[in-house]
Amino acid sequence: MAELHLKDVAKAYGEVKVLSNINLDIDQGELIVFVGPSGCGKSTLLRMIAGLERITGGTLEIDGRVVNDVPPAQRGIAMVFQSYALYPHMTVRDNMCFALKIAKMSQDEISKRVENAARILQLTPYLDRLPKALSGGQRQRVAIGRSIVRDPKVYLFDEPLSNLDAALRVATRIEIAQLKESMPDSTMIYVTHDQVEAMTLASRIVVLAGGGISQVGTPLELYEKPQNTFVAQFIGSPAMNLLKGEIIGTGEETRIRVPSGAEITAKVPSAANLMGASVEVGVRPEDLVVVTDGTQGFLPFETEISERLGDVTVLYSSAEPGGKQLIAKLPGIVHVERGSKLSLTAAPEKVHVFHNGISLLYL
Amino acid sequence: MNPALQGVITIIVGVGGCIGYFFLSNLVLDKFVFPPVGKHAGRNINRANLVRPWLFLLPAVIALGLYLAYPVVATFWLSLTDRDAGGAFVGAANYVQMMNEPKFWEAIRNNMLWLIVVPAAATAFGLIAAQLTDRIAWGNIAKSLIFMPMAISFVGASVIWKLIYDTRPADQDQIGVLNAIWVGLGGDPQTWLTIPFWNNFFLMVVLIWIQTGFAMVILSAALRGIPEETVEAAIVDGAGPFQIFFKIKVPQIMGTIVVVWTTITLVVLKIFDIVLAMTNGQWGTQVLANYMYDKLFRSFDWGVGSASAMVIMLLVMPILIWNVRTVRKEMR
Structure with missing residues (x-):
């Protein structure tokens, strides 16, 4: 004892x-x-x-x-x-x-x-x-x-x-x-x-x-x-997706633009002096959802490999030039052809933002 | 021709002959007897593989048959015949005569003494040396020094130890180390090798000195094979160094200790050179092998000599069988 x-x-x-x-x-x-x-x-x-x-x-x-x-x-x-x-x-x-x-x-x-x-x-x-x-x-x-x-x-x-x-x-x-x-x-x-x-x-x-x-x-x-990004990627499987981005709106919520031009909101407060700072946006594969209502998701996703495990379907994107492979984990059995393009997004409270590898929550 | 040159040539011819035999016989088997081509290629490969082990074993089988199996049978026959009677069959008469000789019983007693003392002492010293040299910086140097006597022939070692036991009259300087110390401590010079009963132990020291290196090398390898985590578990369990050694390490290498012990026992049962070179069996130091040599090559009494050889073989046999079985079990 x-x-x-x-x-x-x-x-x-x-x-x-x-x-x-x-x-x-x-x-x-x-x-x-x-x-x-x-x-x-x-x-x-x-x-x-x-x-x-x-x-x-x-x-x-x-x-x-x-x-x-x-x-x-x-x-x-x-x-x-x-x-x-x-x-x-x-x-x-x-x-x-x-x-x-x-x-x-x-x-x-x-x-x-x-x-x-x-x-x-x-x-x-x-x-x-x-x-x-x-x-x-x-x-x-x-x-x-x-x-x-x-x-x-x-x-x-x-x-x-x-x-x-x-x-x-x-x-x-x-x-x-x-x-x-x-x-x-x-x-x-x-x-x-x-x-x-x-x-x-x-x-x-x-x-x-x-x-x-x-x-x-x-x-x-x-x-x-x-x-930090290490813990973010180490805990959870498959590992969290990390994308480069730039802060374009600060305050109670943070607005970020990713290289594809799309924008995403994270329910993470940020200080005004972080405006324009380059950050990493983290989204867990299981937090990604397919946009079906016709609006534009923040994450264009071209499927390279899909693994249907029964309870979940894991999709791997073709790596964009200079970017990393993205992973999405969708519930149930989803039929996605190789090469088909999806538009993915995530709820603002599921989006993590890291500046210099440290989460904005802990800055 | 220079004997050294002769030796070199013998080695070259012998080793070359072996390589040549294996290479050529293999070639003949694969190219001509069962060539792996044509209609029966698969069958031929299988047959060649069945024959090959026997082909390679053949020289050893012939040599062992000629130099080991035949002499055993011949010796047994000789032990039942009498030279003076022109090689006539005399039954167990040689054995009876041998049993009535006190020198034979002295040899039996001394052999038993050797059997108890030497393997135990050599294994124990070897184990201690293995454990102590394992963790120190100059351990490898110490190991080399302890192992070195293994490279000396028994006769060579006997000559070295005769010098250690050497005795000079009291008014001269003692060149023997033992007497030098003894006299230095205030004693009178002793002729160590003629002190009845104890001289046996002075001879045994020589063999222990040689065999400790062998025991140490084998046991050191075994000690290193012990999983480190079991030792660490014992440390966490609160065991001290002695408890770790005797309760964790030694039991785990017991199989190897037994093999080392029995292997040295076999050497001891055949002990001959040391006794011959140091006392020639005088002053109560006779052993069976030297007794046999005395009968066979000094008295030319092949009957009793062969009978004592059979006794040695009978004593060696059970330990040999047991040893082989233990080694096989270890390998499994």
Whole structure:
């Protein structure tokens, strides 16, 4: 049961700075997800919290105690590794007892805790098996069980689902969500590169990029009000469309002209001094709608590829010269010929505007 | 001709002959016997592929048959005959005679001692060396030094260690390191290799010195194969360095430890050169292989000599079979 405070935490390998200026406050009972592209330092940050990597700058506080130089076992954390890291020569039971035996806990208490964890994770029939006789999902549950028995202050998950196949991943994801429900007081930190895992599990998401925190917020905050173009494109699938544009009207709402000559209104306030500024207009593929009433949409769209998935149809435009490929996600089954021209638009409250990569909402 | 030149020529002829045999026999098979052309091209390719392994194995099969299988049978036959009686069949008489010799039982006892001490010590030292050299900057230099005795022949090593155990009268300078230290500490010079019972251990040290390098190299590779995450999990679980080593690392490489142990055991069962070069089995240091050599090539008693050879083979066999099976299981 703990709060975590990270103050100016940094990590450098010699001259190479991997992480810097990490400031983050985590409350008790939160499930925080670190998400970001490969190499953004999310696993490194988790391993620093675990104590497996040295913190080279700033302070890490767990439960009011600075633990920068405290060995992992005394930080009150438990970690679930990407490859499960089960001890291959020990049975499921021994895997779960190992930490407790080292802590010299009484035999009664050990077996009580192991039985309890096995019951929660439905591992009771497998307690005397070796890890190699278990399926991937069962191994993952043993790894989680090894954490539960220790009753840690903070649970750390390092991409725990990435070694599972797609179906099992969804099932295990739901199990982890249920596990969190059943332990509302425990604090969890979860690392993943899969934004669906991040969106579904997190109470708050920390988006890491380029060695720093890009944005922290609830999943819907990140989706609805991304702070910058990186978060805008990283959260949501397919990624948000970004078009160049120029502000031609400021005030409560912002009016923007895009290179095609069309104009669009965004329900985003802008300061008068931004008049004429070049900006990026962001619209999520699922927020685009086809104009059918004969008026001109702001986005001319020439279909190159259409993917009909049943519940949605995803259209990819032919890339305009100097522009990027646009993506539109329309509900239901839409029949669109290759090369056919559509006129698309979006509701003003669905339009995001970025100036120098930062959302106008946060300027 | 210079012997070195002779050696070089032998190597060239041998290696060249092997390459030539494989190349030419393969060529004959593919071009003339089963050419992959014409009406039966597919069938010919299949047949050629069935024949090819046997073709390549043939030289080894012949060589092993001639130098290994035949001698086993011949030795067994010799152990049942008597040279003095002109090679007549005498049944188990040679074995009975051998059993009644105290020197034979001394050899058996010493072999058992070697068997217990040397594999255990070499594996343990090898494991310690592998673990300690793994994480330090000059670990590779240390490993090379520990591995180097492997490149020395047993006789060469024996000569080196004889110098270490060397004894000079008390009024002279001791050139043997052990006596130099011993005298330096205030003792009288000892003739180490003639101290009954303990001299066996002085001989074993030589083999341990040689085999530690072998154990270290194999075990070091095994240690590196341990998934790093299991070690990290143990750190998070609160295990100290010794607990990580004995409870996480060693159990994970137990299969390799067993293979190293049994492989050294096989070397120990055949131990001969070190004893021959250092004591020649005197002062209670006789071992089976040297006993056999004594009977066969010094007393020219091929009956008892062959009988002791059969005993050595019987002792080696179960460990050999077990070792092969363990290695196969490891590879699966």
